[in-house]
Amino acid sequence: MLGFAKGMAYTFKQLTKKKVTHMYPDQEMVWPERFRGIQHFAPEKCIVCNQCARICPTNCINLIGKKSEDPNKKGKVIDTYDINFEICILCDLCTEVCPTEAIVMTTNFELASYSRDELFKNLEWLDDNNTNVRGGDA
């Protein structure tokens, strides 16, 4: 007969305990260093090796390189770089394979929008997404 009384005592004790709710929109979320958020892309570092696009399990990265304008430099520079966040699963594989760390994870994660089109992020947007970069100072 005492079984449920123990349970009631337990719930009663919880009344005054510290609450675990995180006041999310009022308080910012603090993520650990390794958190996988939206990528930051640094075009100047990119060597157009295409590895990120190839490793991506969902094929959400599209990139086009072009000849460098500086004739002394060898190799290509990046022209367009798009990530489709409708299908990106933030698996971290692109940043893992990138030899120059041109693409890195940030801890920004807020992607909600009113239109699907807005989830298609281009080079400029990904370049500007330069806060809370993994391994960075900011």
Next chain:
Amino acid sequence: MGAYLEQSFGLQNSLVFILSAVVLLAIVLGFVTYSIYFQRKILGWMQLRIGPNRVGPFGLLQTVADVLKLLLKEDIIPKAADKPLFIIAPVIAFVPAFGVLAVMPFTDKLHFADVGVGLLYYIALSGITVLGVITGGWASNNKWALIGAMRSAAQMISYEIPLVMSVVGVILMTGSLNLIDIVEKQKEMGMWFFIPQFLGFIIFIIAQLAELSRTPFDLTEAESELISGYHVEYSGFRWAFFMLTEYVYIFAMASLTTVLFLGGWLPPIEYLSFIPGIIWFALKFVAIVFFIFWLQATFPRMRVDQLMQMGWKVLLPLSLVNILVTAVLKTVL
């Protein structure tokens, strides 16, 4: 109030009736609003959450916002529903819930109708609500709603009997069905009925929870089994009426428990009688409401067959024993 009832029907006293009914309705609505708030806060705190806190200071206006949303919501009547019954069902459910409050004495002066058979009136009227529930469940033309309605019919009828039987002990000891007399008797005896009628009190608490369909007896709604039982097809203000019924019944049942077993407006010791009776009433009342929500935070739901077994095989015999013992003691002593 009683004096007005004996006058012939005229403009002045009908105005008084209407006004006092409106005032009571306002109080009841205020109670419902804040008991929902109270419930959500209590549940939140017990579950390591903080409960509503966005609308108004401390979330005090949360329920108001919710009700407003319900009132503004599109009125949906399913195509296959039985339209007249579908519309009338919430009304059938709500009217008796409000009607039972007429006989409830809040203090020795503050009451509406001083009816000789007050307790009988309360129980008889509250039995009608189940009709509204069945009607709603049937008219929705939804299988889940039907199962919920049948469950609720079975449950309410099964538990009505031990509920009535458990208060017979109180009636025997008082010798009256009048709720005011019952409190007066407790004053005269110097102790509240939950002591001499302890068994009856326990049965009453269990049966009233079943009547209210609160956890652990919330089988009629059972969102994880029946989605929401009888009101699954309802939305907007019709759904709000069912909810209102539920919370008005909490108000009524908590008041009734206070009056029958906890001495109504009486202070626990004579020394404290300088505090007005209404405050004592409110304190006891809040304690019971808290208890109901506390159970909700702790208990899982009972199974329908076990519920029936408990009603018929445990509570009913126990309440009959209670009546027998009370009657014997009353004759002997």
Next chain:
Amino acid sequence: MSSSTKLRTEEMLLNVGPQHPSTHGVFRLIVKIDGETITEAIPVIGYLHRGTEKLAEDLNYTQIIPYTDRMDYIAAMTNNYMMVHTVETLMGLEIPERAEYLRVIVMELQRVASHLLWFGTYLLDLGALSPLLYAFADREKILAFFNELCGARLTYNYMRVGGVKWDAPEGWIEKVKEFVPYMRKQINDYHKLVTGNEVVINRLTGIGVITQEDAINYSLSGVQLRSTGMAWDLRKDAPYSIYDRFKFEVPTETAGDCFARYKIRFREMQESLNIVEQALEQFPKEGEIMAKVPRVLRTPQGEAFTRIEAPRGEIGCYISSNGKDKPYRIKFRRPSFANLQVLPKLVKGQNIADMVAILGSIDIVLGEVDG
């Protein structure tokens, strides 16, 4: 009832799901009911089918790992392991010590997290609201560990062929060490809160009884099998990784009912915590976390099947390789799918409330059932 007053009765066909709150996802069950008694139940699955096995044929081995996260999304770590373990077996790789320990720690923590989630939702199915919140608060602590370790809370993508992606961050091991006694205390509190409650006991004892014969015939595994008195646990009976180094017990019950499964899951949590504690004690101070693997993973021609003990039962992976960097065919043995098959038999003759309790006690994850 005499024939003269015979009422016309009819069976009702009730459609439970795919949006029913107690089907834990998009599972659909068509039940024929007579009153509240179920006379027949027909499960309909496939609402969450994404064709993982077919998709994987077009992906290289590293790319498949995030897909395995999404099968049993409640216990993604064991899924990760199941997949990389098969590739490693096929390639004959040696895994560094430190990586093995990290894997065992996260897999056992995952088992605790998975059972916690089951506990919360199961009690919610039974109508109790609070245990869900308590269980989630504790599960959140484990998820925070995972988040710190690999940067995600649900789809970890943590393991790699040949090791793990990340080493434990500074202070992580210590934090987990502190967590173990805390979790033990919490489990005791759950027993106080729920296990002793008479309503719970009455609802769970004697319903959904699986006999040992049935369990074997239906190829049930994990808790389902152990609740029938069979002490079969791959960690003990066919040790993989470094499980042979730890002392732990395989909890069994003989009743085979929902309450037996309930009790086993709690004891498994305790055992998992024991393993975590031992693994943390033995955790090598330093060492590699990745074996030497070629940049492009190519498995030799051939096939391999490995199975491990996931929280939900035996999860297996079969890979047939023709020497390329992609599998020719990959097949997952998904325990939820196998365990679910016994449901129609179990719910027959029970009432609707019991159906919810039985389904909950099987502990399915729809991502895994549908694959």
